[in-house]
Amino acid sequence: MTNCVCEVHGLTKFYGNFKAVDSVSFCVREGEIFGFLGPNGAGKTTTVRMLTGLTRISGGTARIFGYDVVRDGRKVKGLIGLVPDTSNLYSELTCWDNLIFHGEMHGVPRRLRAERAEELLELFDLRRFRNVKFRNLSKGLKRRLTIAAALMHGPKLLFLDEPTLGLDVLSRRRVWGLIRKLNREGLTIFLTTHNIYEAFELCDRIAVINKGRIVAIGTPAELRSRFSATRVIEVSFSPSRGPLRELAVMDGVMGLEGSGGRVKLIVQDSLAALEALTNYARRHGLSVESISLRGADAEEVFLNIIGGGSG
Amino acid sequence: MRSLLMHAYYIAKKDLKEYYMKPGTISWGLLFPVVFTAAFLIKRGVYSAWVAPGLLALSVFFSSTSMTGSSIVFERRFGSFERLLLFPMRLIAVALGKSLGGTLFGLISSVISMTVIYLMTGATPTHPGLLAATVILTAVQASAFGALLAFLVRDPSNIMTTFNLVRLPMIFLSGIIVPVTQLPLVLKPVAYALPLTYSAELMRYAYLGQSGMPPALSATVIVLQAVAFLLLTDYIIRKSIP
Numbered sequence: 001m002t003n004c005v006c007e008v009h010g011l012t013k014f015y016g017n018f019k020a021v022d023s024v025s026f027c028v029r030e031g032e033i034f035g036f037l038g039p040n041g042a043g044k045t046t047t048v049r050m051l052t053g054l055t056r057i058s059g060g061t062a063r064i065f066g067y068d069v070v071r072d073g074r075k076v077k078g079l080i081g082l083v084p085d086t087s088n089l090y091s092e093l094t095c096w097d098n099l100i101f102h103g104e105m106h107g108v109p110r111r112l113r114a115e116r117a118e119e120l121l122e123l124f125d126l127r128r129f130r131n132v133k134f135r136n137l138s139k140g141l142k143r144r145l146t147i148a149a150a151l152m153h154g155p156k157l158l159f160l161d162e163p164t165l166g167l168d169v170l171s172r173r174r175v176w177g178l179i180r181k182l183n184r185e186g187l188t189i190f191l192t193t194h195n196i197y198e199a200f201e202l203c204d205r206i207a208v209i210n211k212g213r214i215v216a217i218g219t220p221a222e223l224r225s226r227f228s229a230t231r232v233i234e235v236s237f238s239p240s241r242g243p244l245r246e247l248a249v250m251d252g253v254m255g256l257e258g259s260g261g262r263v264k265l266i267v268q269d270s271l272a273a274l275e276a277l278t279n280y281a282r283r284h285g286l287s288v289e290s291i292s293l294r295g296a297d298a299e300e301v302f303l304n305i306i307g308g309g310s311g
Numbered sequence: 312m313r314s315l316l317m318h319a320y321y322i323a324k325k326d327l328k329e330y331y332m333k334p335g336t337i338s339w340g341l342l343f344p345v346v347f348t349a350a351f352l353i354k355r356g357v358y359s360a361w362v363a364p365g366l367l368a369l370s371v372f373f374s375s376t377s378m379t380g381s382s383i384v385f386e387r388r389f390g391s392f393e394r395l396l397l398f399p400m401r402l403i404a405v406a407l408g409k410s411l412g413g414t415l416f417g418l419i420s421s422v423i424s425m426t427v428i429y430l431m432t433g434a435t436p437t438h439p440g441l442l443a444a445t446v447i448l449t450a451v452q453a454s455a456f457g458a459l460l461a462f463l464v465r466d467p468s469n470i471m472t473t474f475n476l477v478r479l480p481m482i483f484l485s486g487i488i489v490p491v492t493q494l495p496l497v498l499k500p501v502a503y504a505l506p507l508t509y510s511a512e513l514m515r516y517a518y519l520g521q522s523g524m525p526p527a528l529s530a531t532v533i534v535l536q537a538v539a540f541l542l543l544t545d546y547i548i549r550k551s552i553p
């Protein structure tokens with residue numbers, strides 16, 4: 001815990017009576033890519049916005065490089081960069097002017113501003129677009145420039161909120177490559193995503209968040225092994241009618257998907273589940289058309305952690 | 312303090328770069344004031360000497376409000392306004408910067424209008440120094456007023472319509488076309504509440520050496536209103552952080 005560059009305790013956010021973030025605590029270690037993985041509405045963006053000063057904190061504390069994000073907000077803002085969930089740079093400014101403006105506002109000296117902007121255009125492969133207005137860029141280019149702008153002042157910690165949302169496969173790979181490269185050069189990264197593959201691919205450690213609460217935290221390998229006993233049973237019944245509700249509450253069933261004849265069950269104890277399934281089929285006079293048992297993939301592990309997919 | 316002014320200046324510079332070419336800024340911030348000024352000076356005889364300073368105040372007012380208005384409404388609509396909250400600076404730099412952008416645009420427009428006035432009437436100010444100061448004060452006050460107004464508009468496509476709902480009646484209520492003293496009794500309190508009234512009076516004093524209001528009073532009201540509008544804008548920006 002000694003090298004926490006971002007240390008969060010009991011962070012909470014209320015919008016009116018609605019608790020969007022519910023007492024989350026975590027530590028982002030120096031030099032790592034820390035992932036915040038969760039479904040839509042989990043509270044990822046709200047957390048990032050509280051840490052970067054875009055939203056007020058309702059409860060708890062957060063320190064970044066030892067500075068309280070509320071009390072020493074200005075100090076913190078000089079040390080961090082934020083790439084928000086939408087690419088919201090100034091639409092009527094060119095790429096170059098956008099970068100220079102960010103340098104100016106962060107107090108980067110004039111000579112250094114131009115140098116940095118030049119380097120970043122090069123690094124992000126945007127030199128051809130130097131004099132193109134931001135609004136005329138494609139989605140992928142916009143995303144890249146938005147990341148570049150957040151780096152103009154040389155932050156020590158970069159917040160990336162859904163860095164690849166809405167990008168095609170190629171653009172996404174490109175952004176992944178850039179994130180890795182920046183991290184290799186020593187930048188600590190806090191990344192939110194709802195994409196399991198992205199989290200498992202990029203992150204050193206992942207916090208899984210659902211309904212405002214952190215439900216698991218660990219390395220991708222740890223998260224996988226924690227649920228290594230998880231199995232998926234896919235089964236088809238005939239006739240295809242049966243009270244599926246009954247299946248969901250059976251022993252060892254963590255999740256259930258499907259309707260009518262085809263059902264996918266996520267289970268911890270596969271033997272108990274198979275037994276319960278047999279009883280279920282007998283009880284309702286159903287015959288089993290096909291049945292298969294396999295290990296869970298990343299997505300199913302994720303659903304399992306957040307307790308989704310049931311009901 | 313110095314860094315606060317630098318931040319305000321960078322914001323203003325960026326806003327000018329971004330918005331001076333927007334149709335709304337061009338048509339309502341530059342074309343309308345110039346055309347309106349020229350229209351009211353054609354063959355008006357002695358009236359033109361009286362009306363000209365008010366038209367100058369009007370030009371500055373329309374330019375400055377159009378500029379701050381566009382820059383705030385567009386940025387709030389497209390989400391880039393928030394970016395200003397990410398910079399390591401005192402928050403009041405946002406209100407100052409937005410108003411400074413409008414102020415500079417108002418100054419540009421004032422030069423155009425003064426030229427039109429000079430060419431059409433030959434009028435030169437009795438107190439040039441005071442006129443310069445009045446133009447600057449008016450631009451600051453109008454910009455801050457525009458910034459405040461901008462927080463009431465959400466949709467950028469009808470920003471100028473909404474602004475004109477407020478601005479056009481002001482032309483008739485602020486002693487620009489008709490002296491405030493000649494307004495119906497019920498409208499007089501309205502006139503004395505409007506920011507443009509005091510700018511028009513002070514400009515008239517700077518040009519003609521006399522006006523319907525003591526210049527010190529007009530100047531004081533303009534300064535107080537400018538400060539109040541700026542602080543209110545800052546307050547609204549703080550309140551808008553969820």
Ligand SMILES: Nc1ncnc2c1ncn2[C@@H]1O[C@H](COP(=O)(O)OP(=O)(O)OP(=O)(O)O)[C@@H](O)[C@H]1O
Nearest residue numbers: 015020038039040041042043044045046047194553
């Ligand atoms: N300004 C707001 N006012 C009221 N409720 C809000 C506000 N912003 C977010 N919420 C609510 O807070 C919850 C968390 O939202 P948040 O945007 O943090 O989720 P997220 O994990 O980023 O989801 P997504 O994947 O959709 O980006 C949601 O239920 C959302 O509706």
Ligand SMILES: [Mg+2]
Nearest residue numbers: 044045046085
């Ligand atoms: Mg989000």
